[in-house]
Amino acid sequence: MEKMEDDSPGTENVTPETSEQVFLSGVIEGFYNRPWTTEQRLDLLDKLAKYKMNSYLYAPKDDLKHRSEWRQLYSQEECSQLKQLITACRERNIIFFYGISPGLDMVYSDPDEYKLLLSKTKQIQELGCDSFAILWDDIEPELSKQDAKHFDSFGHAHCQISNNLYDDLTPQEFLFCPVEYCARRADPSLQESEYLLTIGKQLNTNIRVFWTGTHVVSPTISLQHIQSLTKVIKRKPIIWDNLHANDYDLQRVYLGPYIGRERSIPPKEYLSGCMTNPNCEYSLNLPALVTLADWVNNPSWDKTGMSSHKLAVREMLAETRVPGPGAAHYLNTRKTCDEDDLTEADMDLIFQIFWLPHSYGPKVKKLLEAFKFCKDHAEVMIGWKKIKPGDQPDVVDAWIDGATYVNNFSKKLFQVMDKLTHITNREMLYDLSGYLNNTRTILSGCNSYLKWIGISECKKAFRGAPTLAGLPGGLAGELARLYPIQSEEKMPLNNMVTPLDQSLLILPVIRRSQQQLDLIKKAFPENKDLEECTEAANHPNCELFILKQKSGQKFQIVGCVFSLRTSSSSISNGDNIDAKKNEKVGLVEKLENILSCKSMQKYKVFITIFLSTKESEYLSTEMLNELLETLAEPEEPILVATKQSNSFQHRILQLCGYEVLNSKENAIVSKTFPNSQFFTRSAKEAN
Missing domain, CATH: 3.40.630.30 (Gcn5-related N-acetyltransferase (GNAT))
Structure with missing residues (x-):
């Protein structure tokens, strides 16, 4: 078979941007887990409009027809739901992006495969969609033997398919997620990646390129880093931000503020947009939305994130008092009353427990420091009750202060969780309760251990395990305890871990x-x-x-x-x-x-x-x-x-x-x- 002709704009001569691009901000539904419901998506669109954001990308990894069965057309019922979302977006001045991810098994050199891709996206276009995204993320970065006969490189294949689709759809906006979507995945480096350099040379410059930063989940994204990328791909990138994504670790959820991203200059001066790919649990994503909107729209944005955090706490607290999307599915048998109401301080505590992937809220950081100090210095409490008043060593006082903080935190969490059972928004309750129960169980075990040392003075054997069945986590917990790296301080690991380590x-x-x-x-x-x-x-x-x-x-x-x-x-x-x-x-x-x-x-x-x-x-x-x-x-x-x-x-x-x-x-x-x-x-x- 002859090589496919490549007349698409951007392959030989890159087409310049013809107009000032709109800065895109909003939400990507792009996680691996149960997709959101239509009710939740409609509620999301209301919130995007409220917080002055303008974009929604439909790309749930576990919608089969988005990814693994991308060739299959949608049914009439599915089309009706998508059209409802497209119409709702238009009514709210929000851009609806339909994302498709054909890279798992697409034969790039087969014209029939491209026809299926075009047919699928044309079906969505006929529903009123005028903006698209083609996503090449999380696939094997190698050409098949058949495709290698027709394309110079993997990047060449992706650029040609994407450029052809852009030409055939003539969309309002078009997004592209590369297979090397962060510096960590760039081979051999960001500046020398053949794949990224090919994007800069061959991809139509009207197509925006997603980027997650230095890592898949980046602690920080600096101006210097983005400028280095811009030189390679010949355009300002749009950030696909996984800061609040939790599909890779379902023992965690993220309610902290949007921080660690450059704001010394307005974002639109070095980016073409920024969208969050947030928690799988829809009801828990207000913090991601509110704090991203503050970062995008507030010229006086506080880089510590605490001002954004306070805004999110207030918004989330208000959300507890409304039924939320899908409320008809839940039976609320408890009537809220004033004494049961959550306060801002209560919601702040919940947020600080579930902060961000690489950090904890200030109160939780203090909790961890207090428990570690008490655990590491437990010996100082031997016989402490026999010490005369006034003769007590400072380290014993510090131990008691630390244990008291842990105990008070544990008691407060119990009170907050009881209040939470009274909220009107049952979906939020059910989404949060599993995470909170897990935290409460472990914290209670830690607190009991410190009481055994400080109050009981270890006189009787300690038999209390954190859970009724012993240590937490099942197989995942056992493997986590066996995992050779038990602290972030040990990263990056340069040598194997042996049983003699720590000797x-x-x-x-x-x-x-x-x-x-x-x-x-x-x-x-x-x-x-x-x-x-x-x-x-x-x-x-x-x-x-x-x-x-x-x-x-x-x-x-x-x-x-x-x-x-x-x-x-x-x-x-x-x-x-x-x-x-x-x-x-x-x-x-x-x-x-x-x-x-x-x-x-x-x-x-x-x-x-x-x-x-x-x-x-x-x-x-x-x-x-x-x-x-x-x-x-x-x-x-x-x-x-x-x-x-x-x-x-x-x-x-x-x-x-x-x-x-x-x-x-x-x-x-x-x-x-x-x-x-x-x-x-x-x-x-x-x-």
Whole structure:
């Protein structure tokens, strides 16, 4: 078969834009899941008009005749529903786009295949539709052997089919979604992609090109990134924004504000449009609509998104008080009354729980930080009720504050969920309840665990699981717990994860190894106390250990332990030390001067510990006891120095049987080390 003739405008000579393009803003129904109903779509069109947006793209992935059965014409009933939407759009000055996605199995070089595509779109055009979108996303980016005989490249095939369809339909607007629709999928890169460069050279410039940003779901989309794309595709792109899409993770829904997109200049100056592909659950998409409209239309848009967020909260709250589309399907047997009404604060809490893919609302961020702190520092609560009032360490106070925040948040969520059952909009209730119940169940389990630690003091075995059947999630939950990456901090992953990852090694520093000492200084820059310890490390009475944790295929230094054993020849000189004179000598001499004092001679070993900011991950009572056993005999009194501000180390030392140095002895050491807190284990306590 001969190559298909390619007379379409844009293949050899790109046709210039003939008029100023309208900036498109609105909604794409383009997710993988149950398509919206006609009632919901009509309601959506009212909202688009209300919020001054002008576009709706019909492209539900699970409408068979949109994608997998794209050759099949619509039935009379289906045509009637589509025509209703097309008419409703026209009445509201909204552009109705019909999207078709033939790329799963289209034979590009077969004229009969193109005729079927044209016939299908002509059927929609006869219903009154004058704008179309051809979508080549989420397909295998390779030509078949048959097509490779007729097209130079995949991009060439897509451009020719799209240009031909544009010419034959002569639409008002025409959209094109490339197979490489984000920088992450551009091969080998955005600037060097043959596919995207072909679009720039061959695709009619009156056809707008969709783009999702750096990723399928982009945390941010910068002006510089869009400018780089524009140079390649020779036109301003239209953003297909998946910021609020949840079809890839149905344990999540997104109610946060539209943020992370460039607004230092008006969007129309660098884009041809921006449309959101939002949550599958129709009733939960007001936040996406309201905040996108604010970004598009508000010259004073707040880049933090909080002003948009407040607008969305108010709009969503009002929506709870109306039946919503499809209300006839639900029976509301509960009468709302004033005390049952949700407030803006209640709706704000719901929004903050379900914020955005890459971030959480401020209140939820605080909740996560509070629970992580309490989980990581749980040991400090051992025996805390026995501590005298006023003597309670700061870290215990911080733990109680964190646990209280978690408890109050949990109680508030229970109250909000009870109020939610009273709302008039039952569809919204049912769409939200599954997500909220899942969150409430896990949060309740976390709260119970903290109560078991703080109130029950772990006296009885903890048997409470988050769900009635144990851990949540079934197979998905089990796989999630087995998944090797358990934190965003680990991304991107450069090496395989092994069972030994997160293991901690305690290794001696080789004497006179300048390389190791330099690595320690690099791990703890500008730490003068540690610098003194490293300078003293080669002294025969000193030992220096490093703590290393596995990270990928490498171990990183996360801590150091320095120890000094006093020489047997130490001579008592009373308890008087010349502090100024002591400042001028090295660390070893300073310590030997102190430990030779009459009151201090009983201490045979001096130890100080330096840990990174994540010290709760490395220090525990078990680890400290094991460490100290390697540095001193059980009967030897030990002197341990810590920073005055390090409440966590203080508490762990206390739990290991160490006490704060008495006032007389502290007066001796504080002259030389004014910023340190000293703990001791006497010979009696050691036994």
